[in-house]
Every structure is written in C-alpha cells, then in structure tokens.
Amino acid sequence: MKTQVGLPGFIDFLNTQSAKDFKSDRIDRYLNDNCLNNDDFLPFIYFREETYGRNLVYRTELFELLVLTWLPQQRTPIHDHAGQRCWVTVSMGELAFKNYEPMGLDGSRFDLKPMGCVEIGKCGTNSYIDDEIAVHSIANASRSPAVSIHLYAAPVASCQIYSEKNKRFENVDLKYFTVFEGDLTRPSKGLSL
Numbered sequence: 001m002k003t004q005v006g007l008p009g010f011i012d013f014l015n016t017q018s019a020k021d022f023k024s025d026r027i028d029r030y031l032n033d034n035c036l037n038n039d040d041f042l043p044f045i046y047f048r049e050e051t052y053g054r055n056l057v058y059r060t061e062l063f064e065l066l067v068l069t070w071l072p073q074q075r076t077p078i079h080d081h082a083g084q085r086c087w088v089t090v091s092m093g094e095l096a097f098k099n100y101e102p103m104g105l106d107g108s109r110f111d112l113k114p115m116g117c118v119e120i121g122k123c124g125t126n127s128y129i130d131d132e133i134a135v136h137s138i139a140n141a142s143r144s145p146a147v148s149i150h151l152y153a154a155p156v157a158s159c160q161i162y163s164e165k166n167k168r169f170e171n172v173d174l175k176y177f178t179v180f181e182g183d184l185t186r187p188s189k190g191l192s193l
C-alpha cells in the first residue's frame with residue numbers, strides 16, 4: 001500500500017537529497033513507496049495547442065520538477081537527457097514511451113534501432129530513463145489529454161534531439177511554457193496558489 005504524499009512533502013524530501021542521493025536508488029524507492037497527490041499539480045497544468053507543454057513547478061541546482069501536458073497526438077522528438085536522470089509519473093491519461101539505441105554510421109550520423117515495444121504508461125505509472133538506457137520519445141497516443149510529472153536530476157537546460165532527415169543529433173535549448181515562482185516549501189501551510 002502506497003502512502004499518498006502532497007507536493008510540499010515531495011519537495012521537502014527532494015530538498016534533503018544530496019547530489020549523491022540523486023544518483024542512488026533513493027528516488028526510486030520513494031516513488032515506489034509513495035504516490036503523489038495529483039490534485040496538488042492541477043495549478044501547473046497548462047495545455048498548448050502547438051506542442052506538448054513544459055511547466056516548471058520547482059527548480060534547484062540539483063533537480064527540477066515539471067508538469068508536462070499532452071493533447072491527443074502530441075509527442076516529443078526522439079531525445080537524450082544530457083547525462084541526467086529522469087523519473088516520470090503519469091498523473092492523467094496515458095502516454096506511450098519508445099526507446100531507441102543510436103547506431104553510429106560515420107561519426108556524426110546515426111541510425112536508430114528500436115528497443116523493445118512501445119510501453120504504455122497509464123495513470124499512476126512510474127518510469128525512469130537515462131542516457132545509458134536509451135534515447136526515447138514520449139507521445140500521447142490516446143484520444144484524451146494527458147499529464148505527467150517529470151523529475152530531472154540535475155536540471156536539463158538543453159538536450160540532443162534526433163533529426164530523422166539528417167540522421168544527426170542536434171542540440172536544442174529547452175524552454176518552459178509556464179514557470180511557478182511561489183513558495184512550495186512550507187508544508188504546514190499547504191499550497192496557496
């Protein structure tokens with residue numbers, strides 16, 4: 001039985017982790033033992049018509065927490081994670097995760113070899129990825145909107161996305177659609193958004 005944890009409690013936990021802790025299994029164990037209170041993330045849900053939405057909840061030097069929003073058929077390009085670790089929890093709807101292994105062609109050009117099947121993450125599902133596992137894409141392959149919570153350690157300011165046309169990885173700066181600037185570190189006061 002998982003314990004439900006609110007957003008302030010989750011941020012409290014993350015703020016007590018060292019850089020070494022983020023490289024250990026502490027985050028995995030926490031997410032396995034607890035389930036996040038989805039209602040606490042409602043104020044960060046902003047859908048975009050043009051593309052999936054990246055909404056910043058909280059960021060320090062060691063981690064960033066985002067809410068990503070997905071209208072039907074929206075998807076990421078195939079991308080890496082800039083050497084950082086990434087945990088994802090689907091909090092509404094369902095998402096399709098697909099992993100690929102880059103196969104070098106001539107030093108700068110790559111083919112991508114699909115790894116395994118598309119994995120469907122339903123509401124409440126946790127998943128994890130880093131560059132040693134694969135590059136990947138995420139898509140909302142359903143007919144309903146979806147929302148996911150992403151924890152990156154450390155923050156990822158830019159990453160490599162794969163150009164299928166050029167068969168190359170290209171660096172892109174990552175932007176936020178919305179940024180929350182209130183104080184989420186006072187659990188006794190709860191959320192006052």
Ligand SMILES: [Fe+2]
Nearest residue numbers: 079081086136
């Ligand atoms: Fe990703």
